[in-house]
Amino acid sequence: MLTEVYRRLFDAFGPQHWWPGQSPFEVMVGAVLAQNTNWKNVEKAIGNLRRADLLEPRALYNVPAEELEELIQPAGYFRVKARRLRSLLEFLVEWYDGSLDAMFQTEPAELRRQLLDVHGIGPETADSILLYAGDLPSFVVDAYTGRVFMRHGWIDFEADYHRLQDYIQSELPREAPLYNEYHALLVRLGKDYCRKTKPKCLECPLRELLPPGGPLEPESI
DNA sequence: TGCCAGGCCGGGT
DNA sequence: ACCCGGCATGGC
Numbered sequence: 001m002l003t004e005v006y007r008r009l010f011d012a013f014g015p016q017h018w019w020p021g022q023s024p025f026e027v028m029v030g031a032v033l034a035q036n037t038n039w040k041n042v043e044k045a046i047g048n049l050r051r052a053d054l055l056e057p058r059a060l061y062n063v064p065a066e067e068l069e070e071l072i073q074p075a076g077y078f079r080v081k082a083r084r085l086r087s088l089l090e091f092l093v094e095w096y097d098g099s100l101d102a103m104f105q106t107e108p109a110e111l112r113r114q115l116l117d118v119h120g121i122g123p124e125t126a127d128s129i130l131l132y133a134g135d136l137p138s139f140v141v142d143a144y145t146g147r148v149f150m151r152h153g154w155i156d157f158e159a160d161y162h163r164l165q166d167y168i169q170s171e172l173p174r175e176a177p178l179y180n181e182y183h184a185l186l187v188r189l190g191k192d193y194c195r196k197t198k199p200k201c202l203e204c205p206l207r208e209l210l211p212p213g214g215p216l217e218p219e220s221i
Numbered sequence: 222t223g224c225c226a227g228g229c230c231g232g233g234t
Numbered sequence: 235a236c237c238c239g240g241c242a243t244g245g246c
Binding site: 080 | 225226227229230
C-alpha cells in the first residue's frame with residue numbers, strides 16, 4: 001500500500017527537491033525554526049542568518065541571545081526557538097567540537113537518543129536532522145502524515161509518533177532518499193489537499209484509495 | 222479576517 | 235497517564 005501511495009504521489013507531484021544545495025548545518029537550524037511554522041517565515045529567518053554570515057556552528061554559537069532572537073524573529077516563537085537553537089548548538093559544540101561530520105559518526109539510533117535529550121528537540125525535529133542533514137533513514141512523521149494516514153484508515157487515530165513511524169518504516173525499504181522524497185511528497189499533499197479544515201479529498205491524487213464512505217474523522221471510529 | 226503552519230515543553234489534573 | 239495552554243509571525 002505505501003509503495004502504491006508513493007507512486008501516486010510522485011506521479012502527481014514529481015520530485016520536491018527539499019532542502020536542496022544547502023549545508024547540513026543550515027538544514028539543522030531550519031529544522032528547529034520550522035517547528036509548527038510556515039516555511040515561508042522560516043526562509044526569512046534563514047535569510048537573515050545567511051546575510052549575517054552566521055550559518056556556521058561556531059559563528060552562531062557565539063551570537064548573543066538577544067541578537068539571535070532578532071535575527072530569527074520572522075520565524076515566530078522567536079524567544080523559544082532562540083533558546084532551542086542555543087541548546088542544540090551547545091550540544092554540538094560540547095559533544096562534537098561543533099562538527100556535524102563528527103556528530104554523524106555516532107551510530108544513528110544513539111545519535112537520535114542524544115538529540116531527543118536536547119531541550120527543544122522532539123521526535124520530528126530529531127528525525128528531520130537525521131534524514132535531511134545526515135542522509136540517515138529515519139522517517140519524519142508530521143501532522144500531515146498522521147492526518148493522511150488516519151483519514152484513509154491506514155492507522156488508528158490514537159497512534160502516536162513512534163507507532164506511525166514504526167508502521168511506515170516496516171513497510172518501506174530503509175533508504176534515506178526514499179524517506180526524504182516520501183515525506184516531502186506527503187507535506188505537499190497535505191498542503192494542497194489534506195489540511196486540518198476544508199480538505200479537498202475528492203480532488204486528491206489518493207482519492208481512489210479512500211475508504212468507501214469517504215475520509216474518516218475521529219468521531220467516525 | 223480568522224485560521225493555520227513541516228512542534229515541543231511544562232504545569233495541572 | 236493524559237490534557238491543555240503558551241509560544242509569535244506572516245500568508246492565504
